[in-house]
Amino acid sequence: MSARRKKPMRTATRIALAVLTMVPIVALAGGLTAIDPLPDAVDPLGAFGARSDFARSVGQLSTASYCPARMALADTGSYGDAEFQATVGDIAATARYAAFGSVYRTEVTGLDGGDALTTLAADGSGDGTLVATSDMEETATLLQTRLLSSEDGTGTAASVMSHASEGDLRGLSAASCVATALDQSFLLPSTGTGATQQLIVANPSSKATTVRLNAWGTSSGDRLRASTGERYTVPAHGESVIDLSAAVSGQEGVYVTVSSTLAPVSAVVRVVLADGLTPKGSDYVTPITVSGDSLVLPGLDEADTVRVFVRAATGGDITFSWLTGDGAEQASTQQVEADRVGVVDLGEVPEGATALLVEGADTVDDIVASAFVSRDGDDGQADFAMVGAASPSASSAIAVPDGATTTLAFAATDGDAEGTLTVYDADGVATATRDIAVTAGTSMSVALSDVADDAAAVRLDVTEGRIAWGARPSVPSLDDADVAQAAYLPASALAAATTTVFSVEDPTIVR
Template sequence: MSRHSRTRAGVAMRVVLATVSTLIIVALVVVSLVYRPSWLKADSSAVSRSSVSHTVSPTQLETYCPARMTIADTEAYGDSEYQASNGNVASSVRYTAFGSVFRSSALTLGSDDTSSATTLNKQDADDDDEIFVASGNVDDGAKLQDTRLLTSNDGTGAVSSVMSWATDGDLKGVSAASCMSPALEQSFLVTGTQTGMTQQLVVANPSAKATSLTVKVWGTDSSGALALSTGSTLTVAANGETVMNLAAAASKQDALYVTVSSAETPIAAIIRSIAMDGLTSKGSDYAAANNTASKRLAFGALSEGDTVSLYMFAHQTADLTVSWMDGKGLKQAHRQTIEGNRASVIDLGGVPKGATGLIIDASQPVSASAKVEDDGNDGQADFALVNATGPSHVSALAIPDQASAKLGVMNTSDQEASAVLRCYDADGKRIDERTITLKAGAATMLDLADIDGAVAAASLDDDGGAMVWNGRIGQEDVAKAKMAGLSIISPVDLKETKEQIRANADMTVVR
């Protein structure tokens, strides 16, 4: 082959190799665009396999104590003698903290003045026979109690309560409630919106971020949620409160079941319920959140002479049996079927002699509250709103400062049961301990005035999980004025709080 021929052949070979190389490179580029190796992919199975779940117990607690009772509008219209009046309403609050607590203090909601904070004190930080206690009032607004725990376990937590009372004006009588922990959703059963009833939904946002709320209401007229005339959305500013008039939103109902849901941050809520008959005060009370639905519920601290109305709600049709509880056991009072997704009212009339508790058995989970009424002189009356609950293994109750109290204890089980009651004074010292033993279905009442020393708080240890208890609250000034004055408050469950936290590895954030 000539030199010239060899040169042409070499050139042709290089052209072929260059073309092939180009095709290979183009092919690799195309493959890289349409195909990713499995080790670079973040598919759902890889994410689920790398998911980690932890159960934690928070060591910082917030508790909301509502401001004193107040009327919605005291100067809207009419001559001064016919205008609504708060009268000489006063208030008190008792803060306590039980168990393994580092410190606890309370400050007015929205206030930045930490120098005005109320600090709870304990005589001996290493003494298990003592608790943290402090007293004050809620005249200048709602309080937010902040509690830091050393460890989170059963028997540890913040347990506080507020009370309002008056002997003049339109709030005559006593109103009281246990302070509550914020949550994303709160539910309520209240006494309705017929003429003379005012229902003020007060929602507090203790966080540093504003939140929007959705309010849903079920009434007695029909099943299903009502269309609210005032709208169903509220906004609550950071560290603020907002008020919704439920009587305007859903008028002429005999009872209301209300849910309040927050989209962004936990909220605390309460309903101020006030009754008037013309110019005559018929009582007021706080309606606390009722987040319990069960087939067996109970409440107590009742007395002969009270009249009781039950307020019920269930998502499904349920058959109910209602029984009084006395020292010997159960006495059937009423049977009824209630419709699902509709609030219901049951008038039980007067409490029979010797009965101090009431128990509800249902075929489906139900929520239940009660209005307990008492009459005073000259037509004046007062009422207590109390939620029916189930037993808890360890719980506690704070007695508001300047209050008198009786404890109603009920055995909701089908066999004899015992629990240990411990009482503490205003210095946090344990001043009494006793074992309460009750027959199946029996109830009893303990007057705290019979204990040697003024009781500021009490706890109930119930290893068997059979007992339900309440505190019947009165006030000396109201009693001396021969006026009806009562409220029934519920204890706080001191079960260890647990939260589930899940973390998922997401490989899509690294590409």
């Protein structure tokens, strides 16, 4: 500081000269970029050779996934007599994080990306599998991972789970954590009376962004006009909550797209259902991961009652079939209109069925589907889970919630398929493996406790064909309390993360 005090005039002079020098430079740069050159002032493209455009895929060495906060009610205000007030009851929640393959470091932070709440760091002593567990609070977390290399078999899987035996959130809710993206879409249940749907958009980046909401319902194939607006600002390192049950109310089912303009975001829909004062279940709905003319929804159980929500880009017949260990059993064929959400009641899952096959006729393209699976408990209480279509991957994994009893469901439709299931404990140590073989057009289930005790994460490496799979966790204490429960966890792909960089050579820009 003393040197600057001795020569204030010289410093001021240098600053002034620098500013004066920069003015013509900036003006020149602005002129070069903002003014089109005269046609005769540049050589034609042929003088330099043809214009060159190319794209290159670049491996991403950092990833981020959003893990929503524990399940909550939209309104917990105290109104009227205490016995009629909404309450979360004895809710408990947990989160599990796992990293696989060529991972350097994984941290769990708040959305602000500040100090790590939990750290998973490789020490070179194992196969690169890292596992951590934490209690969930009322705030969301961000799973940030640095990779040593971007390759198949490398990536993360994380899950959150909330459960309560008392109050208005009785039952079980679970979700796999969601990666960031510019565009995400959802297929959602009814927004009618008794339904609360909150779209939570999280922005982990350091700059605010604007998201655009588009929605289609069951009333027609036309886009719905959201009564609360279609554009929303999401602050940097923050969240925005959009009330979908108010924005697009009165629909039996809704298809929603969320598009961000400036930064990748993560989005989850928190759905809570009630009939008066009787809880009818809650769940997290995560983005759609796959569309096509043939979809598989693994993770059904014969204790479930199923209602399917479906939407297609073009209209036509869609066939729904149960997948069992013996093959496919047709359940229903329904005609759908282009862009209009269809709702199909399939009733109770037949014995032995653990997956649903959704197939469109030749005229039907770009189908998305989700199954609303429900179970009834005592005193009118019920719970539900949204089971989405699975996207098969050569390597994928599921983080198993702490304290959950878990059943895995596998299905194959494109041909016979085989793979190896590896189970890891809470220290990231592989404790057991099992060969998985699924005949084409069938499904099967495996109780995780039959493979290994105290499983914290499971990984499936497919060696032949394609396998769609998912998990159905349950909590023993809810069964003991005669509380209905339903939840579903999709598998997370362990695949090379890439982004595309475009390069354009244009000699007319400067000469």
